[in-house]
Amino acid sequence: MFKRAAVLVVSCGAVLAGCGAGPEAGSQELVSNLREAGFPAGDIQVHDGQVFVGNDAHVTLEASRELLQRGEGSQEQYSTTNLVGPSVTKICINPTAAFNSYARLSQGLDLAIQNYNALGLRIWFARGPATGCTANITAQTMSGAGGSAGFPSGGLPYGTLNIGTGLQSYSIDVNEHVITHEIGHTIGMRHTDYYDRSISCGTSGNEGTAGVGAILIPGTPVSDPNSIFNSCFNSTANGEFSQYDVVALNYLY
Template sequence: MFSRSLVLAAGCIALGFGCGEPANETQEIVGNLVSAGFPSNDIMVVDGKVYVGRDAEVSLDASREMLAASATPGEQYRTNNVVSPSLTKICINGSAFTGVFSTALDLAIQNYDELPLTFSMARTPSTGCSFTINAVIDPNMNGGVAGFPANGNPFGQVTIGGLLSQYGVDVIEHVITHEIGHTIGFRHSDYYNRAISCGSGGNEGDAGVGAIHIPGTPTTASVGTSIMNSCFRAVESGEFTDSDRTALAAMYTASSAPALVSALDPNRCLDVTGGSSAQGTATQLWECNGTAAQQWTLTAQGELRSSLAPNLCLDVFSGDPTPGTRVQIYGCNGTVAQRWTVVGATVRSALAPNLCLDVFNASTTPGTKIQVWGCNGTSAQNWSTR
């Protein structure tokens, strides 16, 4: 969320675009009109003024009223990596923040701490911190910047621009809340078309960190409908929207369905690749993150049902008992390819008497495929629930 050009290997900067930079007034009017349904070829900008129908000038306030009448909830995306459920308290060191910036930081932390997430959030000094994010101020920046999670931990720093002092406390709260969102795994809600909130710009792309749609959020983005839009306005409330809350609940609400944790590494879990609910999606070993992609329920019939969708089961591809056959998710169908038995620490397939759920090559590298293999008693075939 910044307006000057920086090159860093993390967070918003790694995308090659500004993160939440302020949109100018003309850009905001145009963006509001497009979001409200006006065809782009019916919008003209002449001498800094915006017109529709070639002769009707639209003010900023009028464009916001149009948007409010037609706005739809914003979509939400996350990175491949999120914060581990083992982190119960995230603290933020804001010792450099004074005055309105200190107030805004407290309000941003409150935004998260008021929600029933897997972690609480507090400002230092505080006891029981599982991880501490350092918050700093760059006096020459107008916006902010942060990075994405790694190894189950949030990104370690958010940088907030001192030039935000030209706005009110709500806008500064918005920017800080946005940057904290990146540290726990949020992508920009309009990452695929920055023009939605910025008035110009294109697709940030995958950027090597993933852009996974969060279940339960819509698939359209509009100005003002998410705190995670790329650019901010001079009138932000600083509060989460309904879609923001839905996304946070999907990512960080404790579930009764446990994860299957590999004995190879206590932070590696059985995971559905990309969090996709598409039939035939392969499974993999991935950093434990508490999402639905890693939650499994063993039924009385021996199915391992995924929390991604009501009728998705862990399945051996084509019902093939050959060692090395990949394991995927597929619509539950009652076949032996989807029946499993827990024997000690192993998960055994009903396809053959000596066939176990196995991590390929006993590798702990995130993305390693999950397969069936002859049971051999190694850690690659031992699992526990959490």
């Protein structure tokens, strides 16, 4: 996820700088699967042996295989075809000690969890340690002022949130926004402006429809400039879902 203040500044994109080098051996199938699924080569980055799309969404090998196993979907807010299965009802987000040491990241996590739980979805979130968890996500820190996560696989949410420590210098609302955005990836939300990053980032770019990997959610518009799931955010972000974010999440869960 990027951030945009007075001037566009790259957050996790900076972490991925120089990632255009050839993938390590273990990543070759994954990259090939993503290309076959429809992601343009320029949208696939490899960093420390891990593969990302859209600059903040980590994709596992299993998830890439699942993309190819699905039939064609609508190209018409967007989701992946990999969603959290019905056996998952309580997702516990467990922050590391390092994460908890940053007060604004910690508060942002609490507010992000509240955002989702206020919707009354079939899945709800708890801050760990907690009992009765049917799935777990680790919240940990990374450098920069953005975040990264990944998409669901095997019916489970992606297991890690990486949140930049640079967000400590931003408002609580911005921290809430970034963490809410990244949690969305873990349960299958794609960038609302995946097809035209200029909507939120100020610079053009198309992440690719990825075939069945970018499904328009019924009841939502093709474009929503207020969506918390847009690619980039700015320093005035309020951390709240847009009306169509709410429609999308209620449709999926």
